Amino acid sequence: MIEVIWNNLESFVTFATILISGYIFFNDPIRRWRFFGYRPSVLVILIDPSLKIVVFVNSGGSWTFSQGGVYNSDIYEAVEDVLRRDLSLKPDEYRLFYTKVAGKATLSKDWQKNYPIFGGVAFSSEIKGKAYIACMVMIDSKMIKEMGYGVSEYKVVDQLEASEIFKDSVKNESKLKILKYCLTESGKATSLWAETMGI
Numbered sequence: 001m002i003e004v005i006w007n008n009l010e011s012f013v014t015f016a017t018i019l020i021s022g023y024i025f026f027n028d029p030i031r032r033w034r035f036f037g038y039r040p041s042v043l044v045i046l047i048d049p050s051l052k053i054v055v056f057v058n059s060g061g062s063w064t065f066s067q068g069g070v071y072n073s074d075i076y077e078a079v080e081d082v083l084r085r086d087l088s089l090k091p092d093e094y095r096l097f098y099t100k101v102a103g104k105a106t107l108s109k110d111w112q113k114n115y116p117i118f119g120g121v122a123f124s125s126e127i128k129g130k131a132y133i134a135c136m137v138m139i140d141s142k143m144i145k146e147m148g149y150g151v152s153e154y155k156v157v158d159q160l161e162a163s164e165i166f167k168d169s170v171k172n173e174s175k176l177k178i179l180k181y182c183l184t185e186s187g188k189a190t191s192l193w194a195e196t197m198g199i
Helices: 002-007 009-027 029-035 075-087 159-169 173-197
Strands: 038-048 053-059 062-064 066-069 095-106 129-138 151-158
Touching: 029 038, 029 129, 038 075, 038 095, 038 173, 053 066, 053 075, 053 159, 062 159, 066 075, 075 095, 075 129, 075 151, 095 173, 129 173, 151 159, 159 173
Parallel strands: 038 129
Antiparallel strands: 038 053, 038 066, 053 062, 053 151, 095 129
């Protein structure tokens, strides 16, 4: 018996390595999304917990949460890049409270051409859509003083008004579902923040 195991040890180790590698690869949503043709992105939900409001930016003619691509699997860096770009915020002016996988939105064929897949192993050479990680970020809304690159204006709204804005401006059903989910999560984040901080 020991001789059989010893003779097949190399095969067993190879098989175990493949299984473990596959598990690690597919357990990481960013790698999994890239493999199946989705561009990983962060949706940054800026929340002022004391006022129970969220911050919207107007980028490209529509109101939404700040968002941007995840380029090297570092969520903190992606959030920092997005907030520096959109609202000229420094890392010490906000706090990333928690993150949650929000879902995928398929892009139209016209938009797919704008997002080529670079590097890494992918099942498809064409991008299918974007996959979002919702990032709940706590901030005192008075810290927002200026707009950055690509943002024409920003506004601070309560959750009810935010929901109405989404209904009026977002046409992509899968994206609308993700944004509504993020809005629900922002309410939970506000409550959890208050509990954590003992407010």
